[in-house]
Amino acid sequence: MVDAEPLVRVRGAAKAFGGVQALRDASLELFAGEVHALLGENGAGKSTLLKVLAGVHRTDSGEVTIGGGPFEQGSTRRSREQGVAVIYQEPSLFPDLSLAENVFIGRQPVTGRGAVDWARMRRAAAVLFGQLGVDLDPDRPARGLSIADQQIVEIAKALSTDARVIVMDEPTAALSASESERLLDVARRLRDGGAAVVFVSHRLDEVFALCDRLTVMRDGATVHTCPVAGTDAGEVVRWMVGRELTDLFPKTETTPGDVVLRVRGLTTDGVFDDVSFDVRAGEIVAFAGLVGSGRSEVVRAVFGIDRYDSGSVEVLGSPLPPADPRAALARGVALVPEDRRQQGLFMPASIARNTAVVVLSRLARRGVVRERAERELAAHWAQRLQLRHGGLDQPVERLSGGNQQKVVLAKWLATDPRLLVVDEPTRGIDVGTKAEVHRLLSEQAGQGLAVLMVSSELPEVLGMADRVLVMREGRLMATLDRAEATQERVMLAATGQASVAGEGSAA
Amino acid sequence: MNGGLRRVLAGREAPVAGALLVVLAVTTAVNPRFLSDQGRFDLLVAIAITGLMAVGQTFVLVMRHVDLSVGSVLGLSAFMAGSAVRGDTGGSLLVALLVGIVVGVVAGLVNGALVAFLRLPALVVTLGTLYVFQGVQALLTGGTRINADQLPTSVVSFGVTGFLGVPWLMWVCLLAAALGGVFLRTRRSGRDLYAVGSNPPAAELVGIPVARRTLLAYMVSGACAGGAGVLFLARFGGVDSNAGIGYELPVVAACVVGGVNIFGGSGTVLGALLGAMLLKTMGVSLSALSVPEFWQQAINGLLLLVAITADRIVLLRRERSARVEAARHRREQVDAGPALPTDGADRAGHDGVTTTEVVR
Ligand SMILES: Nc1ncnc2c1ncn2[C@@H]1O[C@H](COP(=O)(O)OP(=O)(O)OP(=O)(O)O)[C@@H](O)[C@H]1O
Ligand SMILES: [Mg+2]
Numbered sequence: 098m099v100d101a102e103p104l105v106r107v108r109g110a111a112k113a114f115g116g117v118q119a120l121r122d123a124s125l126e127l128f129a130g131e132v133h134a135l136l137g138e139n140g141a142g143k144s145t146l147l148k149v150l151a152g153v154h155r156t157d158s159g160e161v162t163i164g165g166g167p168f169e170q171g172s173t174r175r176s177r178e179q180g181v182a183v184i185y186q187e188p189s190l191f192p193d194l195s196l197a198e199n200v201f202i203g204r205q206p207v208t209g210r211g212a213v214d215w216a217r218m219r220r221a222a223a224v225l226f227g228q229l230g231v232d233l234d235p236d237r238p239a240r241g242l243s244i245a246d247q248q249i250v251e252i253a254k255a256l257s258t259d260a261r262v263i264v265m266d267e268p269t270a271a272l273s274a275s276e277s278e279r280l281l282d283v284a285r286r287l288r289d290g291g292a293a294v295v296f297v298s299h300r301l302d303e304v305f306a307l308c309d310r311l312t313v314m315r316d317g318a319t320v321h322t323c324p325v326a327g328t329d330a331g332e333v334v335r336w337m338v339g340r341e342l343t344d345l346f347p348k349t350e351t352t353p354g355d356v357v358l359r360v361r362g363l364t365t366d367g368v369f370d371d372v373s374f375d376v377r378a379g380e381i382v383a384f385a386g387l388v389g390s391g392r393s394e395v396v397r398a399v400f401g402i403d404r405y406d407s408g409s410v411e412v413l414g415s416p417l418p419p420a421d422p423r424a425a426l427a428r429g430v431a432l433v434p435e436d437r438r439q440q441g442l443f444m445p446a447s448i449a450r451n452t453a454v455v456v457l458s459r460l461a462r463r464g465v466v467r468e469r470a471e472r473e474l475a476a477h478w479a480q481r482l483q484l485r486h487g488g489l490d491q492p493v494e495r496l497s498g499g500n501q502q503k504v505v506l507a508k509w510l511a512t513d514p515r516l517l518v519v520d521e522p523t524r525g526i527d528v529g530t531k532a533e534v535h536r537l538l539s540e541q542a543g544q545g546l547a548v549l550m551v552s553s554e555l556p557e558v559l560g561m562a563d564r565v566l567v568m569r570e571g572r573l574m575a576t577l578d579r580a581e582a583t584q585e586r587v588m589l590a591a592t593g594q595a596s597v598a599g600e601g602s603a604a
Numbered sequence: 605m606n607g608g609l610r611r612v613l614a615g616r617e618a619p620v621a622g623a624l625l626v627v628l629a630v631t632t633a634v635n636p637r638f639l640s641d642q643g644r645f646d647l648l649v650a651i652a653i654t655g656l657m658a659v660g661q662t663f664v665l666v667m668r669h670v671d672l673s674v675g676s677v678l679g680l681s682a683f684m685a686g687s688a689v690r691g692d693t694g695g696s697l698l699v700a701l702l703v704g705i706v707v708g709v710v711a712g713l714v715n716g717a718l719v720a721f722l723r724l725p726a727l728v729v730t731l732g733t734l735y736v737f738q739g740v741q742a743l744l745t746g747g748t749r750i751n752a753d754q755l756p757t758s759v760v761s762f763g764v765t766g767f768l769g770v771p772w773l774m775w776v777c778l779l780a781a782a783l784g785g786v787f788l789r790t791r792r793s794g795r796d797l798y799a800v801g802s803n804p805p806a807a808e809l810v811g812i813p814v815a816r817r818t819l820l821a822y823m824v825s826g827a828c829a830g831g832a833g834v835l836f837l838a839r840f841g842g843v844d845s846n847a848g849i850g851y852e853l854p855v856v857a858a859c860v861v862g863g864v865n866i867f868g869g870s871g872t873v874l875g876a877l878l879g880a881m882l883l884k885t886m887g888v889s890l891s892a893l894s895v896p897e898f899w900q901q902a903i904n905g906l907l908l909l910v911a912i913t914a915d916r917i918v919l920l921r922r923e924r925s926a927r928v929e930a931a932r933h934r935r936e937q938v939d940a941g942p943a944l945p946t947d948g949a950d951r952a953g954h955d956g957v958t959t960t961e962v963v964r
Contacts, residue, residue, distance in 0.1 A: 153809065174811035189806035191799045193869030202799050203812055205792055212790035241923050403924075 102165060104129045104293045105150065105262055110159030111317075112145055114495065117487035119145040120156070121317040127262060127293040132284055134304040134325065135297045137314035137337055138527040139499025140485030143297050144186055146314070147264050150295075151183040152176030163262070174203075182255035186266040186297075186498045190247055192240035197222035199239050200254045225253040229283060245276040252283055263287055264295045267498065269303060270525045271435070273387055273553065281307045299499070299527055301330045313337055338529040350543075353563065354378030355413070357516045357547035358430075360399060363408035368394045369571040372408070376516065381538065381548040383562035385555065386591045391571040392551045393435050396518050399549075400432040401425045412516065426455070429515035433506055433522065435551070441505035444494040448486055449475035451493050452507045478507035481537060483530050499525045506534065510541070517541070519550040523557060535561055555584055567591050616863030616871070616915075620878040624885060631889035638892050645771055647888050649763070649839055652773035653678075653832045655880040657851065658858040659777070659784045660828025662876040663821040665859055666788070668801040668868025669719060669726035671822060672852045673711065674829040676737035679848035681707040681833030683741055686750040686843050689759060697758040701834050708830020709823050711737055716822030720815035734852065745845050752841030763838030773835045777877070780828060785873040797821055801868025857904065858883050861911040883907065 103126040112120040120142045127133050135143050148154045149161065152173040161168040169175045176183075190199050197219045198205065206217045222235035231249050239250065248268050255263050265284065269277040284307060288294050298304055304311060305325060313321040313336040321336045358376040363369065369391035376382045384392040398405040401422040410417045412428045425432070434441060442451055449468075452475040475489045482503040486496060493504055502525050509517065522538065523531045538561065542548050552558050558565055565582040567575040567590035575590035631638045657674050664671045685704035689696065711733070718729045752760055762772050770778075788794040796817050800807040807814050837843050856866075862879025864871025883904055890900045 151809070152811070172811065173809060177811060183809075185809060187805070189803065189809050191802035191806060191869070193802040193865075194795075194798060198795065202810055203792060203796065205795065207792065212786075213792060213795060241925075 103127055104164060105168070106160075106162045107146065107149070108160045110146065110149060110156045110161065112142075112149065112154055112156050115487065117495075118317055120149075120159075122319065123159070123314060123317060124319040124322075125295075125312055126322070127295060128310075129261065129291050129293050130288055131309040132288050132294040132296055132307050134308035134311035135295055135314065136301075136304065136311055136333060138485075138529055139503070139525075140497040141314040141337075141527075142317040143314055144266055144497060145317075147183065147266055147295065147297070150176065150181050150262065150264060151185075152181070177258055177260075180259070180261040181264065182258050182260035182262070183264040184248065184251040184255060184266060184268055186270075188244070188247055190239040190242070190250060193238060195219075195236050195238055196226075196233055196242075196250055197235035199250055200225060200235075200257055204258075221257070222253065225256055228256065229253060230279070244271040245273070245279075248272065248280060252280075256287075260292065262293045262295070266297045267299070267525060268296075269298055269300065271521075273389055275387070277303065299525060301333060301528070304333075305330070315339060334528050337527065351379040351563075353380045354545060357413055358399070358549065359409075359411040359414075360395075361409045361411075363395060363398060363405055363410065365394065365398060365403070365405045367571075369398075369568075372568075372573050374566055374573065374576065376547045376549050378515070378545045378547050379542050380563045381542050381550065381561050382564045382566060383558040384549070384551040384566050384568060385558045385587050386568035386574075387553075390568040390591065392568050393520050394571075395568070396432065396520055396549065396551055397434075399425075400430060400518055402432070402434075426512075431455075431509040431512050431514035431517050433509045433517070433519040435520035435524075441508070442493050442501060445492050447490045448479065448484070448493055448496070448504055449489040451504050452478055452511055455508055455512045474511055475507070478511055481533070482507055483533055499527055499530070502526055503530065510537070514546065516547045516549065519548065521552060522550055523552075523554065531557075555587060558582070558587065559584065615875075617875045617878055619914075620862055620875065620882055624878060624882045627882065627885050627889055631885075631892055635892045638889065641769065643892075645766065645769070647885060648766075648774040649771045650888060651881050651884045652771065652777040653835050653839065654851070654854055654858055654884055655774075655777040655877050656780055656828050656832045656835065657825075657855040658862070658876040658880045659780050659873050660825035661855050661859050662784065662864050662871055662873050663788070663797060663824045664726070665856070665864045665866060666801045666868055666871050667797050667818060667821050668804065669818065669821065670730060670856065670866070671712075671715060671825040671829075672727065672730040672856075673715060673733040673737055674825060674832075674855055675848040675851035676734045676741065677708050677711045677826055677829035677848070678833040678836055678851055679843070679845070680711065680737050680741045680744075681705075681830040682837045682843040682847050683745055683750065683833075683845075685834045686755065686837050687744075689756050690750055690754045696756065697762050697838075700756075700759055700837065701831065704830045704834035704837075705827050706830070708826035708828065708833070710826070711830070712823040712826020713819065715826065716819035719822065720818035738849075742845055747845060749844035750837075750842050755837070755841060759834075759838050760841050763835070763841065773839060776831065776835060780831065781873050781877045784824070788873060793817065793820065798869055801865075802870075854883065854904075855880075857908050861907055863911070863915065865915065866912075879911075 105125070105127040107123060107125040110120050110123040123142060123146045125135070125146065135147070137143050145154060149156055149170065152171060152175055155171040161170060163179055169179060191202065194202065200222050201218050205213045206221065208214045219235045226233045226235065226249070229249055229252060231246065233246060233249065239247070242250070268280055272280060281303065284294050284296060296304070296308055308325050310322065310324050311333065312319055313333065315337060355378050356375045357378050361373045363372040372395050374382065384395070386392055394403065397403045399410050401417070401420050401424065404420045410419070412430060417428060418424050443454070449471045453471040456474070472489055479486065479489065484503050485500050493501055496504065506522070523534050526534060535557070538548055550561070559582055562582065563579050565577045565587060566573055567577065567587055569591055577586060628639065637643055657678070661671055661674065681704040684707045685700040688703040689700045715730055715733055718724055719726050766772055767775060788797065796807070796812045799812055800814055800817055804814070833848070836847060858880035859871065859876040860866055860879070861882060862871070862875035862877065864876050886903060886907065887900055890903065
């Protein structure tokens with residue numbers, strides 16, 4: 098199974114970005130034929146370490162070898178030639194290019210005269226997609242591809258290079274359970290084919306289902322490496338955060354107040370159908386269901402990002418105009434979108450500016466943004482969310498993936514909304530901070546905030562929600578009170594394996 | 605073949621070509637002299653210069669950059685090329701072309717280096733070099749001008765003669781368009797330009813030599829503007845210090861009308877050339893129809909807005925339908941085989957299956 102000699106060995110790697118010591122003493126050994134989990138809190142240095150293998154970063158000190166010889170650092174092209182393929186945490190497809198070209202960009206098959214051989218490229222891409230068991234048209238542009246399919250294209254890219262080391266940086270963060278399952282299968286197959294697969298995830302259940310060994314990082318250093326068998330989630334979390342985690346879902350009890358959001362008969366043909374629900378002040382209402390059941394689409398329509406075909410949305414008793422996010426914002430509705438990197442942040446701008454951007458008008462006096470107010474606001478939320486940063490002036494593009502997520506959360510919480518709509522509140526956020534986000538949401542609800550969240554993490558739904566709305570195939574199948582919401586019942590309603598909600602009454 | 609035909613029809617070039625035909629037909633109907641031999645010749649000459657620059661500009665635009673200095677490069681190159689062959693009636697056209705192109709390439713290198721290595725925004729850089737190159741030209745000319753009688757006959761006649769009824773200037777433009785089009789479509793390095801414009805950070809991650817490609821694109825744009833300078837010299841039989849002023853925006857407009865995305869990632873040389881043809885033809889035809897200059901400008905502007913709006917709408921439509929399709933697709937997959945996370949976090953103590961409220 099596992100060879101005696103590691104295929105890749107990183108020893109004592111250090112890397113600083115300006116004043117930020119991203120890696121201090123990172124070590125990692127990868128063997129051919131294993132799936133290796135790389136774990137750690139947001140900002141622990143996982144992506145940085147992997148980007149060393151990718152050739153994006155060069156270590157300041159430390160030793161990296163591949164196949165027993167020295168690893169040539171600092172060039173993505175050389176990394177590829179040395180057999181390393183990377184699926185990055187940030188989406189890196191080219192929306193205007195065809196899928197086939199996305200797979201082969203820079204290495205397109207060419208004819209004898211050096212011209213790109215489109216037909217051959219298309220066929221090769223189709224073969225790769227076939228191997229991965231997906232039915233994707235190699236000719237279609239990557240624009241608009243679902244995140245799951247984007248990952249598949251990235252994997253096809255990795256396969257096409259015949260890589261012996263395949264690095265996946267949080268590939269499942271945005272996938273549904275069944276999509277994740279498909280991806281885990283692919284990872285297993287790559288392993289069985291003799292590759293060394295590195296797998297980063299904040300979902301420990303996946304790690305235990307998939308990986309052979311794991312390495313835990315904390316503050317830029319490797320703190321533990323061991324086989325996955327023989328350890329458990331509790332132990333892993335202790336290594337990650339360096340302390341015991343208590344009370345994962347702190348819930349503040351509240352008495353619900355007035356109805357803040359009333360949705361009736363919301364319908365978009367082919368996407369969701371006749372969805373009705375209320376959210377009261379002080380209540381946390383969670384949408385559960387499989388990814389793709391239409392939950393995100395409903396909240397996007399409620400907030401006004403997408404149009405809906407029929408139905409009504411009322412906020413505090415008066416109708417909210419459709420397809421008008423500004424109006425929603427003005428009425429105290431905030432939406433933390435699912436796709437935060439694309440919709441949530443101005444990458445080159447500072448943490449402070451990003452946090453304050455929505456509330457600018459409040460901080461501005463005669464049109465001049467008060468920098469101090471901006472910084473104070475950002476500092477407050479940075480602390481609440483345990484943001485790991487190198488100064489509030491740091492551009493958000495230099496934050497780790499999870500810490501970028503926190504900035505988006507901070508930005509919307511800072512608007513002090515009446516109704517907070519959060520799509521996947523803890524996606525990409527590490528276990529320690531997850532509890533903090535939950536505590537925060539609970540606390541805000543306790544003070545009268547109405548929270549509507551979409552979550553694919555059942556424990557989160559069950560632990561946080563006062564009411565659970567279960568969707569399936571674009572329909573609201575059940576509304577369960579906190580006391581009734583159990584894992585089985587939600588799953589039943591979500592998958593339709595048994596009739597939980599009197600389906601006969603569905604319109 | 606069938607797929608090829610469909611691609612052509614679905615592509616961004618077809619509507620522009622259609623509009624061009626309509627303009628030609630309407631103007632000819634109103635004013636039959638419009639497409640007489642002489643009329644056609646003059647029209648093609650007018651298109652050639654903008655067209656050639658639009659070819660070069662396409663390289664830069666698809667990379668999500670822009671080159672605003674092309675007008676100044678044209679002026680500088682026209683002057684340098686003119687000086688190189690001035691007073692030598694037997695002087696060679698090729699020398700002039702060579703000098704013009706070299707001037708353009710050097711100017712492109714300057715632009716490209718500033719954009720690629722200093723990572724300055726292209727808009728700012730090329731707006732700066734627009735004035736810098738103009739200044740250099742003013743410095744060199746010192747207000748003098750070059751007249752037709754100082755130029756070799758080969759250069760002057762190049763501007764007024766043609767081959768197969770098509771002016772030589774247009775042949776130059778077409779040659780550049782053919783080379784540029786083939787390069788962008790079939791060369792790996794050509795495809796890299798689209799990748800960079802489509803997603804710059806990702807281009808770095810997949811190992812595209814972004815700085816080198818940026819230099820290349822600006823050198824091509826410079827070379828085209830330099831070549832256009834020589835065409836200018838030949839067409840007008842001379843050059844003064846005003847040459848090329850204000851040429852940059854019509855060039856960018858031609859590209860955009862022709863479907864080159866100003867936000868990078870898509871567009872073809874053919875489209876840009878068609879865009880130049882459409883804009884120039886509109887201009888000439890509006891004069892032929894005695895529409896005042898002011899209205900010509902306004903109509904050009906309108907055309908630009910229509911093109912941008914149409915592109916935007918199509919893009920938004922596509923994105924929306926892709927999203928809806930993705931939502932549907934996912935649901936199908938869900939039907940195929942659901943799997944929920946089972947990391948037991950069931951809160952104990954509740955059994956019996958009841959539902960408080962079933963939403964209508
Ligand atoms: N280009 C950069 N410039 C400055 N600092 C950086 C840069 N890239 C990463 N960092 C910093 O290095 C640290 C480690 O980041 P890294 O992305 O490796 O974390 P991570 O373990 O992948 O976290 P996550 O789980 O959130 O993705 C963070 O503090 C981050 O802010
Ligand atoms: Mg990361």
